[in-house]
Amino acid sequence: MEAAQKERLAALLAEVRVAILVTQGEQWPTATMQAFAETPEFDLLFIMNDATEKFQNLLRHPYVTVYLDAREKGKVETFEISRVLIQGIASEIARDGAEWEPLKEIFLKKSPFEAPFFRYPTLRMMRVRPKRLSYAGADRVAFKAEF
Known part of the structure; x- marks a missing residue:
């Protein structure tokens, strides 16, 4: 990704407070609106109960x-809305691991x-x-990127 593209992505991620997380179940996908946070590397952080x-x-x-x-700041009638679709791989952050507290701080900020x-x-x-x-x-x- 070029520097200007990274700036655009970072600005959108910083501006928006909730995202739709789509997971694949045994039969159906599940989509949920979630609070999230982003790291400087564009990793996305989500919290959830282990029984969900x-x-x-x-x-x-x-x-x-x-x-x-960012539809609340855009023009919905002409679809002038900044948006991003991200496909990635999820992994759990261990509660007792070294990453938990620093990532918790990012999330709660x-x-x-x-x-x-x-x-x-x-x-x-x-x-x-x-x-x-x-x-x-x-x-x-508009742009597409691969990591």
Whole structure:
């Protein structure tokens, strides 16, 4: 990805607070709206309960699609909306591992309203490492990238 493309992607990820996470179940895909956070490398962080369908799906089928957009700031009637579709591979962040606390800080900096959920031992954090993406800006700039 070129520097200008990285800047556009970083700006959109920073602006949006929720994403749609699509996981593959045994028969049907499951789509859920989730708070998320992003790392400087564009990894996406999600939290969820270990008993949820999406978490169980991610353990069995780690290939996911994430969609997010800034429709509240765009012109919906002319589809001038910045948006990105990210396909990546999910993996669990171990609660007792070295990455947990630094990634928890990143997540809570963006979504402090999620802090109460970290009290529960059944909470899990998942990282989605992007493999490909398709970006379209409200200004009609578009690009695709592979990682």
